[in-house]
Structures are given as C-alpha cells and as structure tokens.
Amino acid sequence: MTLHDQNGSVVVAVDAGGTKVLGALVRPDGSLVREHALPSRKDPGSQVTLRVVSALAASAAADGLTITGAGCGFPEYVRDGRLTAREVLDWTEQPGDLIAAALPGVPVTVESDVRCGALAEARMGAGRGARSVLYLSWGTGLSSTLVLDGVCVTGRRGEAIALGELGVPSEVDSRWRGNLERYASGLGIAERFAAMTGLALPGAREVMALLTPEADAAGAAAAREVVKSAGLAVGTVASWLVSLLDPDVVVLGGGLGTSGSVVTAIAAERFTALNARRPCGPPMLPAALGSRAGLLGAALTALDGCGEPASRPTGGPL
Structure with a gap:
C-alpha cells in the first residue's frame, strides 16, 4: 500500500x-x-x-x-x-x-x-516484499496470523489467530495436558517454573535471568528445563504451521519473539533443523518494527x- x-x-x-x-x-x-x-x-x-x-x-x-x-x-x-x-x-x-x-x-x-x-511487519517490516508471511506473536501469550499479499486472513469467525490453543508436541513433553500458551508463553514459562520450584517470578525474562553461573543450582536447573522445553515446543509447532501453510517467511514478533534471548535461539534452531528436509524452506526472522x-x-x-x-x-x- x-x-x-x-x-x-x-x-x-x-x-x-x-x-x-x-x-x-x-x-x-x-x-x-x-x-x-x-x-x-x-x-x-x-x-x-x-x-x-x-x-x-x-x-x-x-x-x-x-x-x-x-x-x-x-x-x-x-x-x-x-x-x-x-x-x-x-x-x-x-x-x-x-x-x-x-x-x-x-x-x-x-x-x-x-x-x-x-500487517505492519508484512508491509513495512521483516516480511516486506514477501507474498505470504506467517507472523507469530510470542510474548505474554501466543498467537499467529497468515498474511497474503499484504492482507491478513481472518478465518470464518475471526479466530484464525489461536496459535496458543494448539497442543504441545509429545516429543517435547508427553506429560503435558494443557495448551501451548500455558506451556511456552512468557506467562506459561513463569507458571511452570513456579510449579517446579515454588518461586513465583513475573515472567520469562526473570526465569531466563537465572541462567547464570551465580544462580542457585536448583533454580538454574529448573529454569534451563522450562526454557529449553518452551523453545523446542514453539520451534516444533512453527514447523507444523509451515507444513500446512507453506509461507515465504516466518516472522517472530512479540516481547519474547524479538528478545534475541536463549529461548528464541532454541526455537529458531529447532525450526531450522525440522525444516532442513525442505529444499527451499522459509527463514524464521525476528520482527523488524519492535x-x-x-x-x-x-x-x-x-x-x-x-x-x-x-x-x-x-x-x-x-
């Protein structure tokens, strides 16, 4: 436009x-x-x-x-x-x-x-110039949108955004019975960490702050487990969506998606590995507009x- x-x-x-x-x-x-x-x-x-x-x-x-x-x-x-x-x-x-x-x-x-x-990322940001953009918003919650030719696909009821309602891949965690949002969103990461340790933290950033040599051994171990599994889950589900939608590019937005943190690195690595079988798989890019x-x-x-x-x-x- x-x-x-x-x-x-x-x-x-x-x-x-x-x-x-x-x-x-x-x-x-x-x-x-x-x-x-x-x-x-x-x-x-x-x-x-x-x-x-x-x-x-x-x-x-x-x-x-x-x-x-x-x-x-x-x-x-x-x-x-x-x-x-x-x-x-x-x-x-x-x-x-x-x-x-x-x-x-x-x-x-x-x-x-x-x-x-x-819409902004597809027209003005990381997806500019691509015909189809799969946008994943990864922050306090989890949602997604497919943009075709600069226009968002809404779905019949306007509900084609519910990434967080999908399940967690069994190869990541076969015991989890909730949805992906309660597992891998910023809030979900904090909630799972609290359930494991009894320590209530505001969100994923505070959990990842424990991934330092100075952190308490038990807290650091739980943080590593929760963060790694969250990244693996998002990277795996993103590859599922690519299998269904075949977009030109995947853009990671939201507070976590643009954080450049360890959890996004894990997700990107998982996504890349699962898409290696495709001769021309789409790249996963961080959102450009912050x-x-x-x-x-x-x-x-x-x-x-x-x-x-x-x-x-x-x-x-x-």
Whole structure:
C-alpha cells in the first residue's frame, strides 16, 4: 500500500494490551506525531481506550491536525470490527462504538492486535516484499496470523489467530495436558517454573535471568528445563504451521519473539533443523518494527478503512 502524505492529516492508532493501552497520532507516511498511554489493569478496557482516544483527539485539535481515521488493535477475537471475546481485558462496551461516538464522522476500524502487528511487519517490516508471511506473536501469550499479499486472513469467525490453543508436541513433553500458551508463553514459562520450584517470578525474562553461573543450582536447573522445553515446543509447532501453510517467511514478533534471548535461539534452531528436509524452506526472522508494530499496524488498518480492507475474510456469515 502507498502512504500518500496529506498536509495536517493524521489517523488515531491504538494498541491495547493486558497492562496498558498505547495510542498515537500517526501521519500517512507512518511517522508518529504524538503518543498517549494509560494502564489497563484496573479499569474496563473499553473505557481506558476511550480516554486514550479522547486525549489524542484533544492533542490533534490543539495542533491544528485533522483526524481522518482511527484504527485499533485489541488482544481478543475480533470479527467484522466487533470484539467476540473477553479473555484478556474486561470489556464493558464495544470500543469501536465508543470511539465512533467520540470521533463523529471519522471511520473507525477494529482489529485483533496480532493482526495489526502482522500487517505492519508484512508491509513495512521483516516480511516486506514477501507474498505470504506467517507472523507469530510470542510474548505474554501466543498467537499467529497468515498474511497474503499484504492482507491478513481472518478465518470464518475471526479466530484464525489461536496459535496458543494448539497442543504441545509429545516429543517435547508427553506429560503435558494443557495448551501451548500455558506451556511456552512468557506467562506459561513463569507458571511452570513456579510449579517446579515454588518461586513465583513475573515472567520469562526473570526465569531466563537465572541462567547464570551465580544462580542457585536448583533454580538454574529448573529454569534451563522450562526454557529449553518452551523453545523446542514453539520451534516444533512453527514447523507444523509451515507444513500446512507453506509461507515465504516466518516472522517472530512479540516481547519474547524479538528478545534475541536463549529461548528464541532454541526455537529458531529447532525450526531450522525440522525444516532442513525442505529444499527451499522459509527463514524464521525476528520482527523488524519492535514495540511499534502494533501501533503502525493499527494505523494501516485506519488508512485501509478509507480504501481497501486490512483483513480478508475466508468464509460467509454465521
């Protein structure tokens, strides 16, 4: 997609997460003009989002900027611009309705946050130039999206993002009965480490910090086991998806996916080994846009809202 510069025009982009809602005013060339963030743990996600959008609208008015669209990414299932789940944040109202009321006359698009990140990486980041991009978001949770010709495939119900709902390969852990997200996500790594040691840590980064010669022997041993198995599981499942989807490139996004840490190295090594049998297997690349991928993708959905859609449905109505 070509971003056409227009004097004084911006779109509102929102990237809502489990801990904060980050918003920005973004010019058509992709540059960020102003940002605003609020924590999202204590209040309903829809109300926090509305406050962020209202603050950005006030900033745009003060700076003489015209808002031409709004794009928002949320960590839930989304279909046709409507949230269909409340698994991460406590939504009391559809945020798209609230934003449309706060920005009268401005087109508003609502998408899943992983599709926003995937869209940005496919069009502007590590997957740029590839016809098909498999984007894996590996952070506190686990999700994925396939992007074809710069457009996200949503699935019939908007649920073609549920990487974390897959099982854990038996060759990695035959005893595990939960899903992949509870095993290998940042939260899952911390939970499994706590179950083994009784030591509660916030997330995967803190667990990996124990992989040092100075760490307690028992804690370090448990950390090595949990981190290695998580990396093997993600690398193996990524190779499964390649077998099904045959993408040009696999992009690892999210906090863990872009961390360059030992767990991503293990996943990449496993993925490469399993794909060695393919004569031209796709590479696994770290996302190039970092923490701004979600915001930039949300901005792209807003710009697409004035033209081509950001997501391609793959089925009829329920």
